[in-house]
Amino acid sequence: MKRTLLAFIRKEFAQALRDPRMKLILFVMPMIQMTVFGLALSSEIKNIKLASVYAPSDAAARRLAQRFTASGWFLPVAAEGLAPEDLVVSGAADAALVFPAGGFARQAARGRGGVQLLVDGTSVTRARSVEAYARAIFAAHAAAEAGLPVSAAPFGFDVRIIYNPEMESPVFMVPGVMGMIVCLVTIILTSMSLTRERELGTFETIVSAPLENYEILLGKTLPYIVLGLANAALVIAAGFFIFGVPVRGDLWRLFSAALAFVITTVSVGTLISTVSKNQQQAMLGGFIFLFPAVLMSGIMYPVENMPALLKPVVYANPLYYFTTLLRNILLKGGDHAVFVFNMSALAAMAVAAGAAAYGRFRQTLN
Amino acid sequence: MNAGPALEVRGLSIKFGDFTAVDDVSFSVKRGEIFGFLGANGAGKTTTIRMLCGLLLPTSGSATVGGLDFSDGGKGIKGKVGYMSQKFTLYNDLTVGENLDFAAGLRKLSPAYALRRRRELFDLIAFDSPLSTMVSSLPGGVKQELSLAAAMLHDPEIVFLDEPTAGVSPASRARFWALIRKVTELGKTVIVTTHYMDEAEQCGRIALMRTGKLIALGSPAELKGAAFPGPMVELDFNGPAPAAALGGLGKAAGLLELSPHGMRWHAAFRDRPAMEAALAALPPGASRAVIEPSLEDVFIRLVEGAER
Incomplete structure (x- = not known):
């Protein structure tokens, strides 16, 4: 048993x-994906051109405008010459903050300040972020300028966040x-390696040895569990x-979560291999599992906002529990x-x- | 080692759904014999061999292999036999040493025993490349010899070779058959399937299979004698055969078989008088020579003849 498993591990590793x-x-793909998803896919919006x-x-309006600039999210652009709407339409600005012509402070003091925010809605994501930022900045501004009670906020956005409720950063994304990388690597490698043996005919040699079914299954999967764990560590x-x-x-929590997930x-990779005739089919089967698993895992889109x-x-998706x-x-310790809760679900x-x-594998041996 | 037959097969059948791949096959193989399976693709040779290696369980019938039967699901048999399948048995992306280590691990051999067997088998197949050689870089013939060594690492009593020489050069085929004879000299029993008639001639006995059934069994000489009790003539018309001459010959009394072999024709007769009568009617230009029937003639008569 031990000798056979060691032989399998050495062979698969080689x-x-x-x-x-x-x-x-x-080794290379995980690094590229980490970089791409970790940095490029971050939903944090910066460099919003604001007129x-x-x-x-x-002066009151200027102080608020300066607060927008100071937040680091907005870049001021010149507002002269064009109507505010045209600024946004022409693309010169992503958003325009339009103060009342009668003076901002006076209007606000009356409790009915009418500040208008025009937002380029081409990118819904970006537009929603702009809204969220503007609201936060205005709340901070209102609090800072004691004369303006927060409850009397002079502009009322109807804000519904349909994207990420959290303001994601690479730290949250990574x-x-x-989880996604470990999922991808283990499923693809396991299913490909098993179907390759069947395709080439070397599987016949393996089953011609007097081994128990579970020895063959363990021999073919244990190396990939080890590789998957190494990949998780990497x-x-x-x-x-x-x-x-x-x-x-x-x-130890990290290790047990990774172990249960990799198993x-x-x-799943083994199951895919039992219904695949060749490596192309195994690869395809792997991706058919992976796409919904990734999309429904809460990695990119919050699970809370998914339709009932x-x-x-989502709750049948191992990647959801592993990501959580x-x-x-x-992040939280x-x-x-x-x-x-999540560990029990994943272990189950x-x-x-x-x-x-094991059941499927045994059936396909004969 | 007991003195019973290496293999004893009684009414072995296997069905895949409605399809009967092997149909009521019975035979026995003596120890130290080279036993060949001859037949077209899909005749059931490989399926028979896979059953006898314990890879497939028969639907009905019984077999003892090296004195063991299928009662334990084929596990005991797997330990007694070595199997070289017709596809790759070695990993091209591993070295010679890694392949043999893996084969040893599959059979749970101790490192010391595996090392000793490896040396013995390298001697047997005259392999002297370094262990670190990648299998992919070896010529086809050497790969097959090495596959045989891997299949024999656990010192099996019976070795099953499924088309071991498919796709290798004629010189390598001859080398491999010399190796098979050496293996039987060590007291092993070799069961081999082949497409090649010249290889079949080298077997002690041959089982001829067609659509899952065993249709003839015997030594090459016995098969020839049974298929062609009378003489066989090779006719050469020095060009295309005249239709009239062939037609006359085809209707001749006592003709068993008339088949084309390239530009020549082989005609087999029930006995010598029938042959002489038929040949007398041929045009004088045709040359004729009495020949020994080959296994190819036997194959055509028994396998393809039955399909007409």
């Missing part, structure tokens, strides 16, 4: 680490991407050193109740997926 494509999938339209004598280290993602929780995904109809899919665990352990999935993989 094959995986010798194949340049595998090395690329294992502020007010009378030169309106744990999700880690992306967590990369997140720590490159993106400054903290590791605030216990390492689940390797089992789709929520069961990673964020909880890495591992709240125990959150850990226990690992057991179920493992059992299903």
